Amino acid sequence: MGTLAFLIAEIESIESGGFGLNLDLLDTNLINLVIIIGVLFVFGRKSLGSSLSERKSQIQASIQEAETRKKNAASNLAGQQQKLAQAKAEAEQLVKNAHERAEKARTAILAQADKDIERLKAESQRDVTSQQERVSAELRQRAAKLSIERAESRLKSELDESAQQSLVERSLAMLGG
Numbered sequence: 001m002g003t004l005a006f007l008i009a010e011i012e013s014i015e016s017g018g019f020g021l022n023l024d025l026l027d028t029n030l031i032n033l034v035i036i037i038g039v040l041f042v043f044g045r046k047s048l049g050s051s052l053s054e055r056k057s058q059i060q061a062s063i064q065e066a067e068t069r070k071k072n073a074a075s076n077l078a079g080q081q082q083k084l085a086q087a088k089a090e091a092e093q094l095v096k097n098a099h100e101r102a103e104k105a106r107t108a109i110l111a112q113a114d115k116d117i118e119r120l121k122a123e124s125q126r127d128v129t130s131q132q133e134r135v136s137a138e139l140r141q142r143a144a145k146l147s148i149e150r151a152e153s154r155l156k157s158e159l160d161e162s163a164q165q166s167l168v169e170r171s172l173a174m175l176g177g
């Protein structure tokens with residue numbers, strides 16, 4: 001009601017021909033506010049509407065762009081996950097192949113080691129046999145030499161000249177017939 005009283009007082013002062021100054025701060029601020037809102041509503045409606053419309057279209061474009069980027073990111077993610085799965089499968093295959101090659105190499109090395117051991121055993125057996133034969137031949141030679149030396153020494157000590165002569169004659173008779 002204070003505003004209505006103010007308006008009435010203003011009208012009366014204008015009708016009485018005088019110009020009056022209203023010092024009621026609340027009444028004057030309210031009128032000023034109503035006038036400013038009215039001016040903004042009349043003149044600002046178009047600019048505010050166009051500005052809101054423009055802002056709305058910008059927001060919609062941003063949302064559309066964000067959705068497009070989201071779809072692109074999702075497809076990129078799916079592609080990268082597929083590549084990762086392929087890389088994991090290849091890595092597993094490489095590890096499997098490496099294990100197989102390592103097992104084959106181990107088997108080949110063990111087989112070669114067995115062959116080398118058998119070859120070394122055969123060589124050592126041949127060496128032992130040849131050493132035994134050489135030692136045996138040496139022992140026979142020494143035994144023969146010692147036997148001959150003993151026989152000569154016994155013959156020299158036991159045989160006199162007549163026994164030697166009869167031994168030579170017998171040997172010649174056996175050779176000659």
